[in-house]
Amino acid sequence: GDKVKQSPSALSLQEGTNSALRCNFSIAATTVQWFLQNPRGSLINLFYLVPGTKENGRLKSAFDSKESYSTLHIRDAQLEDSGTYFCAAGDSNYQLIWGSGTKLIIKP
Amino acid sequence: DAGVTQTPRHEVAEKGQTIILKCEPVSGHNDLFWYRQTKIQGLELLSYFRSKSLMEDGGAFKDRFKAEMLNSSFSTLKIQPTEPKDSAVYLCASSFGTGAEQFFGPGTRLTVL
Numbered sequence: 001g002d003k004v005k006q007s008p009s010a011l012s013l014q015e016g017t018n019s020a021l022r023c024n025f026s027i028a029a030t031t032v033q034w035f036l037q038n039p040r041g042s043l044i045n046l047f048y049l050v051p052g053t054k055e056n057g058r059l060k061s062a063f064d065s066k067e068s069y070s071t072l073h074i075r076d077a078q079l080e081d082s083g084t085y086f087c088a089a090g091d092s093n094y095q096l097i098w099g100s101g102t103k104l105i106i107k108p
Numbered sequence: 109d110a111g112v113t114q115t116p117r118h119e120v121a122e123k124g125q126t127i128i129l130k131c132e133p134v135s136g137h138n139d140l141f142w143y144r145q146t147k148i149q150g151l152e153l154l155s156y157f158r159s160k161s162l163m164e165d166g167g168a169f170k171d172r173f174k175a176e177m178l179n180s181s182f183s184t185l186k187i188q189p190t191e192p193k194d195s196a197v198y199l200c201a202s203s204f205g206t207g208a209e210q211f212f213g214p215g216t217r218l219t220v221l
Contacts, residue, residue, distance in 0.1 A: 031207060041197060041215055048209035086151070094207035095164070098151040 133202030
């Protein structure tokens with residue numbers, strides 16, 4: 001089965017609303033990275049986490065290694081937030097194990 | 109500071125050709141990664157270098173894929189011979205050290221006819 005399960009696989013939001021994306025891990029993740037892949041295909045770094053939480057503007061992320069999950073919260077969604085969000089867990093070999101992505105569409 | 113750079117951005121090859129993709133990591137980064145991204149398989153690790161030493165040679169990709177890192181600021185990925193199933197986006201990433209945050213280049217979109 002998937003070592004990193006990302007949910008939901010797709011999401012459509014109205015501009016100005018809030019949402020939460022989630023990754024569940026079946027491996028012992030030591031770190032988590034969240035990326036946004038924009039429509040041009042570039043992977044943009046959002047967060048790099050050890051267990052704990054970080055906040056950056058309208059984005060907030062948490063990583064709980066004991067419960068084996070991570071979340072990404074988007075507040076007041078804007079059109080430019082559209083794209084595919086990926087989480088990737090750092091495993092014991094320090095390699096990234098990737099989720100399959102959440103495709104997010106923000107509608108005006 | 110310049111981020112990870114990759115050339116070319118697009119490549120079209122005939123089946124059986126040899127192609128070489130290039131990557132320059134972020135200056136000062138010690139680890140370099142090559143990934144392949146397709147809609148079906150998602151992101152797959154091809155190769156991983158730590159301080160220019162090959163740590164991961166891609167398992168199933170060993171056959172026709174060869175990554176090299178001749179110096180700390182330049183890496184190549186050779187695919188020989190190419191097959192249509194190799195059509196994908198090839199991404200290069202670098203990080204400062206083991207387990208550190210990875211930063212990605214813009215990718216090379218390869219189409220094999």
